[in-house]
Amino acid sequence: MTPDDTKVNAAETITGLEGRVLAARDIGGILFFDVLAQNRRVKLLCRRDETAAEAFARIRATKRNDYCRFAVRECAGELHIVDQSETLERTEGGTWPEERLQALRAYSLLLDRLRLRLGEHGFAEVRLPAIHPGAHKKEAFLTNFFGKSARLTTSNALYLNVYTAQLGRAYSLQRCFRAEPSKTNRHLAEFDMLEVAAVNETITSVMAALEGLIKDVVGDFARSEFASAMAIDAKAVTAAPFPVIDYRELAARYCFGGKGLGQREREIAERGPLFVVHFPRSLGSWMAKPVDGEHTLSFNLLLPGVGEAAEGNEKQTDMALLRQKLKRANIESQLGWYLRMMPYTNFSLSGFGLGVERLFMWLFGCTNIRQIHLFYRDMTFSETHPHDDGAVTTDITGITSINGITTCMEMNDDISEKHYSGNRLAQKHGCRDERKKD
Amino acid sequence: MTPDDTKVNAAETITGLEGRVLAARDIGGILFFDVLAQNRRVKLLCRRDETAAEAFARIRATKRNDYCRFAVRECAGELHIVDQSETLERTEGGTWPEERLQALRAYSLLLDRLRLRLGEHGFAEVRLPAIHPGAHKKEAFLTNFFGKSARLTTSNALYLNVYTAQLGRAYSLQRCFRAEPSKTNRHLAEFDMLEVAAVNETITSVMAALEGLIKDVVGDFARSEFASAMAIDAKAVTAAPFPVIDYRELAARYCFGGKGLGQREREIAERGPLFVVHFPRSLGSWMAKPVDGEHTLSFNLLLPGVGEAAEGNEKQTDMALLRQKLKRANIESQLGWYLRMMPYTNFSLSGFGLGVERLFMWLFGCTNIRQIHLFYRDMTFSETHPHDDGAVTTDITGITSINGITTCMEMNDDISEKHYSGNRLAQKHGCRDERKKD
Known part of the structure; x- marks a missing residue:
């Protein structure tokens, strides 16, 4: 199939797809993206040889955590980006890993x-x-x-x-x-x-x-x-x-x-x-x-x-x-x-x-129940933490960043080291280790 | 298939089924039952010509709202009761329609x-x-x-x-x-x-x-x-x-x-x-x-x-x-x-x-949102109604019987007659009409 064929077919099959870019990789002639769209992780790619130069440059400038609207075409089971419009203005930090x-x-x-x-x-x-x-x-x-x-x-x-x-x-x-x-x-x-x-x-x-x-x-x-x-x-x-x-x-x-x-x-x-x-x-x-x-x-x-x-x-x-x-x-x-x-x-x-949260902890090796819901209630309100005083970081990834440190200080944990397998889902992201060393 | 054949086959295929009898009909040689078992309505029958006389008499004595354990055999797509054990002692009234x-x-x-x-x-x-x-x-x-x-x-x-x-x-x-x-x-x-x-x-x-x-x-x-x-x-x-x-x-x-x-x-x-x-x-x-x-x-x-x-x-x-x-x-x-x-x-x-309750009201023509959950909260606690003073009827069917009358008296409803289609699911059972006549 030549690039020209593609363009002819595209007219019928292009659909819009919107979402947040979870990963972006550029290998020169092809750009690969993982996009969170409608709550699912979707793989997209963009080929230089089938995309208009101006569009390709715009798509290439797309970064992780950008929220974009893509024009997408299915092509032999893959989703090819044809064009990209509207990148939302992102506040400083703010998106979750x-x-x-x-x-x-x-x-x-x-x-x-x-x-x-x-x-x-x-x-x-x-x-x-x-x-x-x-x-x-x-x-x-x-x-x-x-x-x-x-x-x-x-x-x-x-x-x-x-x-x-x-x-x-x-x-x-x-x-x-x-x-x-x-x-x-x-x-x-x-x-x-x-x-x-x-x-x-x-x-x-x-x-x-x-x-x-x-x-x-x-x-x-x-x-x-x-x-x-x-x-x-x-x-x-x-x-x-x-x-x-x-x-x-x-x-x-x-x-x-x-x-x-x-x-x-x-x-x-x-x-x-x-x-x-x-x-x-x-x-x-x-x-x-x-x-x-x-x-x-x-x-x-x-x-x-x-x-x-x-x-x-x-x-x-x-x-x-x-x-x-x-x-x-x-x-x-x-x-x-x-x-x-x-x-x-x-x-x-x-x-x-x-x-249910405890079952989840076991399934995914969470070491802290506060990592599950962003808005949790312990003795405080997670979103208005008393230690917060406005100095909340903007990289809000749940406990780890909103009030991770203060919460960690409050921990009164009796679990010994060996019981932890590490939270494979949520803990990779800079949460201080709240485990007490025995 | 003769009764004797049936008895031979029965040994392999008899299973237990427990539940509340929702309906019982006796046409002489055959007894028909609707039983609520595992949250589903199941139809059972019992034939005199394939059941031991003593068991048949016991099964025939089963009434609506009894809670029974049946021995059941599948027979050409029908469920036949072979025997019945354990009828729970029912408190006076108490079961819902x-x-x-x-x-x-x-x-x-x-x-x-x-x-x-x-x-x-x-x-x-x-x-x-x-x-x-x-x-x-x-x-x-x-x-x-x-x-x-x-x-x-x-x-x-x-x-x-x-x-x-x-x-x-x-x-x-x-x-x-x-x-x-x-x-x-x-x-x-x-x-x-x-x-x-x-x-x-x-x-x-x-x-x-x-x-x-x-x-x-x-x-x-x-x-x-x-x-x-x-x-x-x-x-x-x-x-x-x-x-x-x-x-x-x-x-x-x-x-x-x-x-x-x-x-x-x-x-x-x-x-x-x-x-x-x-x-x-x-x-x-x-x-x-x-x-x-x-x-x-x-x-x-x-x-x-x-x-x-x-x-x-x-x-x-x-x-x-x-x-x-x-x-x-x-x-x-x-x-x-x-x-x-x-x-x-x-x-x-x-x-x-x-x-969600309001959507349900429309779907099933409920005239009172209190008919949906047995334990509702209006300005009172449904299970400990202030007008209750221990004289609760034992035929507890939700609002209709626990505190239907007091709740009806409290109603301040502005709906005119014509909007009602009648609650086809829950309202058939003796609830006083709480509609104000215009």
Whole structure:
């Protein structure tokens, strides 16, 4: 095909394509570009021998991070730039590196896959309220609700249970809130919680369901454009069943004495995801069924480098027993609605809550949960950081540049060096190492 | 096939199926059941001539709303019940009618379809914070954020814009909050807002994108199991373009004088969905670009029987101009981050916010937005209604039974009779008619 042929055909097939230049390479006669257009990375090239000289010069001047509108023609499976118009005026710095965008797109895919896989297994998505009535001093974020006392949800499990008893299987993927003054690399004051519940499931079968969900998602990512950024060995994760360890065994080994796994979490799960089951009553949900006088039908899913990513249990559904419990705790007026709304009694109901950001951390080796959303909430507002005082850098790549340094100073991280594989998606970009050396 | 043959085959192919009986019919020799299993309606039958007498008697005793475990065998495309074990003990009343469950499943599908269609068009889902810094008296829900003044989001548009400028196309589907003391049938204090934004889109192209999205979703539902429950003529909606009316034309016709469409909204959109464009500056977002000295590049999408379901605009992206604006309003310290985080200047950026519950109302002819989620928030908490005082009926079907009557008394609805087509999904079940007769 001669250049002249090309020009004749071009008239019919030229289309516009707009986006940000993620990479630009010039090998003389051919220019190569990677462009982020409509949320996808598109490869374009421009050949000197088929482009008008003036246009070629203009296209050659295009730099990384320019936002351009290209006239593009398909040619034997490749996209050739014919012309380029309108390069947006860029503020000083301001654009994010490709890895940062890739992390955002990967998080979007993670949400999508979790929902898709749950849908395939007959779970309906329900929407649950963020504002809950009543408030205790210890609980998350007091809110004035039309003059009434309210708080932001720390878990929607009770609401989800009511829906689940009617629908059989239901889930919610919504924001949850924790007013814990935690300054670790794994806590946010506002995070995405996937809550799942099912009727006629036991703790064992719901653990299997969670394991299946995690493995499905790992498999999905291993087949996705994000495979090379994954920090885990997808084959190894999906090949073997997750080990199950009894809390009592760990308690004996580590001398917990009824306490949480705490700083041991990541040590325990060093080699791969695993379940810890049968937590003491004092640690588990008040709803969990007892397994003996002291322990409950509860579990945690631990992930390497992250620790606890999910917790779940088999719920008490003896309504008479629950009624007594609420009465003793003097919260019948606050939670009595729950018992009145449950249609069955003595049925098996199990579920779990999964922290989506923590799952993401493990999948992509993030060392800091703040690297996922640009606008995160820890004890501060990420976009109006108190240390900010107007001196924000203009190269805004999330935590690394807006307030990376101040946040790093605040870190109170107990993770030892060896648990880190490095965040392959978002951490390449100058974030100070916030790890404490042991 | 003789009964004996059947019994021989059965051994290999019997599977368990659990769920709630939605319908039971007995025609003597054959029993028919509709069962809600894994969030799907499944048809089962039981033939006397192929079932043991004792089992048949047990199965025959099964009633609507029983929760059972069936042993089921596939037989020429039908599912035959072989045996039944474990009927859960049901509390008095307590189960919802099928239409109520169907509405929940339809809402789940609506969320799914909106996300799917946006994904197909290259939009990435991002997650935006519910807690925003700063608070004005008028704004939604003051919240104590670790001792700092904060409020719950009424819109995440600014946050979304920052992501969009980097990704090109982005959306968020999250809970939004309005502390308006509204007692109409269309307002909730907590609702699902779909916020969508795109670079290089004008008000015209983003309106086309919204129209396309609505039509795609209408088409999806027309092909779904929920088609018969739809209150609209899907073919008519998708066949013709949505009309576009200029606000100035309506202002002249109705003598608005710079005010909102208010009670005229549903009159204006009586015949079908339509856009109203170019609202006065006083009504639109402060971010909207001007179209003349008085009006802005803004729009509302109105839906029959519902009124405003979405609003959008083409945003001001002249950063110098926005900086001046923030300075004049003395909110530079609160919103200055927005300007610092925008990577380009003078680029075209448009978007909209769509109320998902309102879209649902139109699709299924809901007359009250409280019928969608069981746990809704108006000025009260639906599960702990102040008029409740423990005398809640046990037949809990959402608004209709928990607190239908009190809510109906609170209604301040300005909608005339003719706008109602009746909620085909959720309203059949004894809810008092909350419409005011004109």
